[in-house]
Amino acid sequence: AQSVTQLDSQVPVFEEAPVELRCNYSSSVSVYLFWYVQYPNQGLQLLLKYLSGSTLVESINGFEAEFNKSQTSFHLRKPSVHISDTAEYFCAVSDSGNFNKFYFGSGTKLNVKP
C-alpha cells in the first residue's frame, strides 16, 4: 500500500518570500503524484500533477513540484508567495496500475504574512 508523509503541519512565511512544502511517499509500484489546495470550508482543488515525462511540473499560479524517484519525494515550491496563497496543501499519491483511490498526506497549512 501507498502512504504519504507531509512533515510540516504548518509553514509560516512572509509575503514575497520563497516557500517549499515537503512531501515524501512510500510505494512498491510506480505512482502518480498530485498536489491539491484546500481553502476553508471548500473541497480540494487540483494544483498540479505528475503522471509521467518531465519530473518538473508547474501550475498556472507559479507553483512547481519536482518528482524525485530516488528520494521518493514530490516537494512543492514557489519562489514568491502571495497573501492569497494562504491555504492548506495536500500531497496525494495513487499507483499507476490501479488508479482507483488516492492516499493523502495530513496536509500543510501555509500561512502567508504581510
Place this chain on the structure above:
Amino acid sequence: DTGVSQNPRHKITKRGQNVTFRCDPISEHNRLYWYRQTLGQGPEFLTYFQNEAQLEKSRLLSDRFSAERPKGSFSTLEIQRTEQGDSAMYLCASTRGSNQPQHFGDGTRLSIL
C-alpha cells in the same frame, strides 16, 4: 463543466439518527469516490464506484455505512445510527477514467450532537 455538487453542505443531527448525503459528479465522469476528512487530517478513502458498480470499500466503511450509485450518475452515502466519531467532512470526487485527476466537491460537514 459544472463541477461536483454535494448536498447538504452542513448536517447537524443527534447521535443515533440516520443521515444521507448526495453527490452529483461531473457529467460523463464514470468514476466516483467518497472520502472522509477529519480535523487536521487529509481525506481518507471510503469507497469507489465505476458506473453503478461499487468496486472497492475501505475497512473504514463499517456496517453502518452504505453507499449507492443506482444509475451510474449521482451517488448517496448513508450513515445509520450515527455516533460522535462520525463527525467529519464527507467529500465526493469524480473522474472520467485512468490517468485523470479527481475533481472534488465542497463536501458535506456532519456534526453529531
